[in-house]
Amino acid sequence: MVKTDTKGIWKVISASSMGTLIEWYDFYIFGSLAVVISTKFFPSDNPTAAFLSTLATFAAGFVVRPFGALFFGRLGDLIGRKYTFMATLLLMGGATFLIGCIPGYETIGFLAPLLVLILRLLQGLALGGEYGGAATYVAEHAPVHQRGYWTSWIQTTATAGLFVSLMVILITRSLLSEEAFDTWGWRVPFWISIIMVYVSYLIRKKMSESPEFAKAKAEGNTSKNPLKESFGHKYNLKFVLLALFGATMGQGVVWYTGQFYAMNFMKTVMNVESSQVDTLLGIALLLGTPFFVFFGWLSDKIGRKKIMMAGMLLAVLLYRPIYKTMYETVNVSNKTIIKTESYADLNAAKNISLATFYYDYEDGTRATKIVSTDLNKQNIAPETKSTSITVSPQNKWWLIFLVWIQVLFVTMVYGPIAAFLVELFPTRIRYTSMSLPYHVGNGIFGGLLPAISTYLVTNAKEKGNPEFYLEGLWYPIIVASLSLIIGLVYLDHKKRN
Amino acid sequence: MNLLKRLLGVLWLLLSVAAAYFCIMDFGLPKLNSGKQDDLVFGIIILFILTPLIVSGLAIFGYFALNGEYDKNKM
Numbered sequence: 001m002v003k004t005d006t007k008g009i010w011k012v013i014s015a016s017s018m019g020t021l022i023e024w025y026d027f028y029i030f031g032s033l034a035v036v037i038s039t040k041f042f043p044s045d046n047p048t049a050a051f052l053s054t055l056a057t058f059a060a061g062f063v064v065r066p067f068g069a070l071f072f073g074r075l076g077d078l079i080g081r082k083y084t085f086m087a088t089l090l091l092m093g094g095a096t097f098l099i100g101c102i103p104g105y106e107t108i109g110f111l112a113p114l115l116v117l118i119l120r121l122l123q124g125l126a127l128g129g130e131y132g133g134a135a136t137y138v139a140e141h142a143p144v145h146q147r148g149y150w151t152s153w154i155q156t157t158a159t160a161g162l163f164v165s166l167m168v169i170l171i172t173r174s175l176l177s178e179e180a181f182d183t184w185g186w187r188v189p190f191w192i193s194i195i196m197v198y199v200s201y202l203i204r205k206k207m208s209e210s211p212e213f214a215k216a217k218a219e220g221n222t223s224k225n226p227l228k229e230s231f232g233h234k235y236n237l238k239f240v241l242l243a244l245f246g247a248t249m250g251q252g253v254v255w256y257t258g259q260f261y262a263m264n265f266m267k268t269v270m271n272v273e274s275s276q277v278d279t280l281l282g283i284a285l286l287l288g289t290p291f292f293v294f295f296g297w298l299s300d301k302i303g304r305k306k307i308m309m310a311g312m313l314l315a316v317l318l319y320r321p322i323y324k325t326m327y328e329t330v331n332v333s334n335k336t337i338i339k340t341e342s343y344a345d346l347n348a349a350k351n352i353s354l355a356t357f358y359y360d361y362e363d364g365t366r367a368t369k370i371v372s373t374d375l376n377k378q379n380i381a382p383e384t385k386s387t388s389i390t391v392s393p394q395n396k397w398w399l400i401f402l403v404w405i406q407v408l409f410v411t412m413v414y415g416p417i418a419a420f421l422v423e424l425f426p427t428r429i430r431y432t433s434m435s436l437p438y439h440v441g442n443g444i445f446g447g448l449l450p451a452i453s454t455y456l457v458t459n460a461k462e463k464g465n466p467e468f469y470l471e472g473l474w475y476p477i478i479v480a481s482l483s484l485i486i487g488l489v490y491l492d493h494k495k496r497n
Numbered sequence: 498m499n500l501l502k503r504l505l506g507v508l509w510l511l512l513s514v515a516a517a518y519f520c521i522m523d524f525g526l527p528k529l530n531s532g533k534q535d536d537l538v539f540g541i542i543i544l545f546i547l548t549p550l551i552v553s554g555l556a557i558f559g560y561f562a563l564n565g566e567y568d569k570n571k572m
Binding site: 063234237238241242244245440444448451452455482485486489490492494 | 567
């Protein structure tokens with residue numbers, strides 16, 4: 001076994017985590033600003049269609065991640081972890097910065113969405129290479145019996161990246177007027193990335209290669225063809241498949257449900273005001289993040305499998321009750337109105353009347369509804385343009401608790417996963433072998449979750465299903481159940497390296 | 498446990514066929530044929546990325562399980 005300097009491991013953790021956090025930040029600001037981006041780059045008169053367009057691009061960003069895993073994973077097993085994850089960092093930073101520089105559709109036409117799509121794909125490729133490198137790099141520095149604990153710091157970066165992205169957006173919004181943010185302010189979070197990436201690059205540059213890889217290289221034990229060894233040999237391929245179907249697939253959907261579906265659900269199904277959702281989610285993430293480290297540490301004591309499977313089981317059993325409670329907590333049709341105000345505005349040029357209604361409910365909830373009436377047309381019912389609900393302080397904390405529980409499930413499945421994957425594969429092909437199942441599970445099964453679940457909800461709504469809002473949960477429930485069964489039956493506790 | 502692992506291998510093989518049917522008929526083709534641009538992207542991703550991965554991955558996994566590759570002595 002390679003001797004590791006435990007004192008220096010914090011330096012390794014800091015350098016790796018900071019870069020990975022920034023990559024997640026870069027990746028998430030696109031998703032967090034999806035609604036704004038859709039109006040700037042995707043031409044459509046229908047906001048839902050524009051939003052779905054962005055989700056599709058979001059999914060495209062996820063779908064290419066496995067290809068990044070293959071490309072950079074191979075490179076990492078051939079030339080080393082350090083240089084590979086420095087390359088992914090620069091690629092990600094450059095792509096993010098450039099997204100913030102692209103002129104809108106109104107200025108350069110279809111070139112705008114095309115460039116956004118290309119840069120989004122580059123982001124996906126970079127992220128595909130980053131995670132496996134960081135997790136492998138930290139695990140190969142850590143003492144074997146503490147891998148769960150040390151790699152769990154890397155696991156916090158995904159949630160912390162989302163948290164930072166939400167905070168940067170919130171701060172930018174609060175510093176600018178709504179009009180300024182909509183015109184140019186949304187670009188600021190993209191531009192900030194380049195500074196963070198540069199700092200992280202300087203830190204990573206000073207780090208040395210992982211001791212296990214350096215030893216393997218010195219002894220001539222590195223792989224000549226990591227792709228062939230990883231996926232062309234039956235013995236290793238069966239573990240790649242087991243890692244995917246028995247762990248990362250379920251982990252991916254639990255993760256994306258807890259963080260992204262919860263956010264989409266509150267914004268688009270429950271109609272909670274966007275910045276309030278960001279705050280709620282931010283608090284839940286902040287309170288939940290330490291549990292990544294706790295469950296990583298616990299996995300060193302009682303094993304990775306038990307914790308990950310328990311997380312999936314709880315998610316499968318509790319998602320529907322949790323989402324039903326969330327929906328009912330904010331559902332204004334169950335509440336009593338105590339005060340109503342309304343203001344009307346007439347667009348004389350278009351002869352359209354816009355009325356804004358404010359409803360105050362007995363529990364402190366406030367709803368704002370904007371209704372438009374086309375005065376050119378006779379016998380046309382007024383159309384509701386938007387509904388926005390501001391949750392009462394009491395219900396706000398209840399919602400935070402319900403999201404926090406979901407984040408807790410995320411920490412259970414995600415906290416130990418890096419150590420679990422690292423221990424499944426040998427040093428010579430570790431980067432390649434662990435990256436692919438991780439990114440297929442998270443990028444494809446998890447990344448497609450918002451699009452598939454939105455589709456299921458819309459479908460159920462069109463068919464008049466009274467519980468349409470819960471239908472989107474079938475996708476994570478079925479996928480996590482399948483992964484749970486496979487994990488319980490096929491996974492063992494052996495370390496294979 | 499080895500017997501259970503092998504028997505479940507049949508289930509994974511059948512599930513891969515069911516997943517192929519569901520992904521193509523319920524998700525992929527209706528989306529491709531809807532005529533909407535957004536649906537087209539979604540349909541392409543489902544049909545050409547998600548479906549082959551689930552179907553081939555589950556089928557190979559089931560085949561390995563059925564042939565005892567995940568038996569205790571081979572792990």
